[in-house]
Structures are given as structure tokens and as C-alpha cells.
Amino acid sequence: KAGVTQTPRYLIKTRGQQVTLSCSPISGHRSVSWYQQTPGQGLQFLFEYFSETQRNKGNFPGRFSGRQFSNSRSEMNVSTLELGDSALYLCASTSVAGANTGELFFGEGSRLTVL
Amino acid sequence: GQQLNQSPQSMFIQEGEDVSMNCTSSSIFNTWLWYKQDPGEGPVLLIALYKAGELTSNGRLTAQFGITRKDSFLNISASIPSDVGIYFCAGRSTLGRLYFGRGTQLTVWP
Numbered sequence: 001k002a003g004v005t006q007t008p009r010y011l012i013k014t015r016g017q018q019v020t021l022s023c024s025p026i027s028g029h030r031s032v033s034w035y036q037q038t039p040g041q042g043l044q045f046l047f048e049y050f051s052e053t054q055r056n057k058g059n060f061p062g063r064f065s066g067r068q069f070s071n072s073r074s075e076m077n078v079s080t081l082e083l084g085d086s087a088l089y090l091c092a093s094t095s096v097a098g099a100n101t102g103e104l105f106f107g108e109g110s111r112l113t114v115l
Numbered sequence: 116g117q118q119l120n121q122s123p124q125s126m127f128i129q130e131g132e133d134v135s136m137n138c139t140s141s142s143i144f145n146t147w148l149w150y151k152q153d154p155g156e157g158p159v160l161l162i163a164l165y166k167a168g169e170l171t172s173n174g175r176l177t178a179q180f181g182i183t184r185k186d187s188f189l190n191i192s193a194s195i196p197s198d199v200g201i202y203f204c205a206g207r208s209t210l211g212r213l214y215f216g217r218g219t220q221l222t223v224w225p
Binding site: 004033035041042043045056090092100101102103104105106107108109 | 146148150155156157158159160163165203205207211212213214215216217218
């Protein structure tokens with residue numbers, strides 16, 4: 001079955017702009033998590049959605065937001081971009097069973113560069 | 116947020132050598148997982164451990180869930196060039212949150 005799909009794969013923005021990233025989970029997976037990956041900080045948890053509800057949230061400012069649709073697809077938005085937001089944004093989906101064990105299936109990521 | 120202490124940060128080894136990396140935490144975890152990230156890809160699950168003391172193998176990979184539930188290690192035997200990548204440990208807390216280590220960058224020279 002198809003894996004987790006993230007779009008776009010690469011994008012370049014300038015400071016102050018906003019960006020929306022999209023994630024389509026594996027069919028049947030209802031939980032979607034978002035992570036920010038930077039060389040210095042590793043994988044930082046942004047938020048998790050399950051059945052259109054935010055279930056967990058990491059320690060990121062309010063400029064970072066997300067949502068999940070009824071088909072389990074998810075989007076995350078970053079407003080008023082800063083240089084430090086340059087990172088690889090990873091989406092991961094999991095089944096109900098996987099949610100209990102932490103077994104995540106990651107997409108290839110969206111690499112955001114802020115100039 | 117909480118971060119696991121993963122070491123070493125990077126390793127440069129020759130093909131055929133064995134590799135060992137580990138993760139420690141100040142908190143107890145219910146599950147330990149090891150992921151590998153190839154260049155340009157997202158992390159992929161290698162091994163999941165569910166019980167303290169558990170030792171699990173996946174081909175040339177062996178991982179153990181520490182008896183204190185605060186640590187885990189991953190061994191790779193007889194490394195090959197395709198083992199190159201970043202290896203992440205992850206621990207799932209008693210409250211269900213998943214925390215990742217900062218990764219071990221592995222380089223294998225032919």
C-alpha cells in the first residue's frame with residue numbers, strides 16, 4: 001500500500017511569509033504526527049492529530065499550527081516565517097495499534113528554506 | 116521537551132566492522148524504538164522493544180531494552196556501505212509521548 005505522502009518536497013520562502021505543508025497518511029491510519037528536523041536539534045515533536053482532533057502538542061510557538069481533515073489528511077501551517085524555521089518537516093502516520101507502541105511511518109519530508 | 120541522550124553523535128568505520136550506539140534517559144520508557152534515516156528520506160523503523168531486558172534481532176541488527184527501562188543500545192554487525200545513514204533512538208513514555216534522540220550519523224568506508 002502507498003506510504004505517507006508529503007507535498008511539497010522542497011520550497012523556498014522569505015522571512016515574514018507563511019507556508020502550508022500537506023501530508024497524506026497511509027490508508028487506514030487515523031493518527032498523524034508532525035516533526036521538525038534540524039541538524040542541531042534532531043527530531044522535535046510539533047503536534048499529533050487523531051480523528052481531526054489535536055491530541056498532543058510540542059513546545060513550539062503559536063505560529064505553528066495544524067489541522068486534520070475527515071479523510072485523515074493533515075496540513076501544517078507556519079506563519080510569519082523566521083530564518084530559524086528552515087528545516088525538514090516530517091509527517092508520520094500510525095495505526096491504532098501503532099499509536100500504543102510508537103511505531104510511526106514517516107514520509108520523505110518537506111524541506112523548507114527561509115531566506 | 117525531553118530529549119534522549121544518544122551517543123555517539125557520529126561514527127566513521129570501515130566496512131566489515133561492528134557498530135554500537137546507545138541511548139539513555141532520565142525517565143522510564145515503556146517502549147524503545149530504533150529508526151534509520153537514509154539521505155533524502157524519512158526515518159524507517161528498524162526494531163521495536165517492548166519489555167525491559169528484551170533483546171531483539173533484525174538481520175545484522177541487534178537491540179536491547181535496558182533492564183532499568185532508561186536505556187537501550189543498538190549493535191550492527193559486519194557493517195556494509197548501505198548501513199550509511201542517521202540512526203535515531205526513540206522512547207515512549209508512560210504517558211504515551213514519543214521522544215527522539217538527536218541521532219547517530221554513521222559513515223561506512225569501503
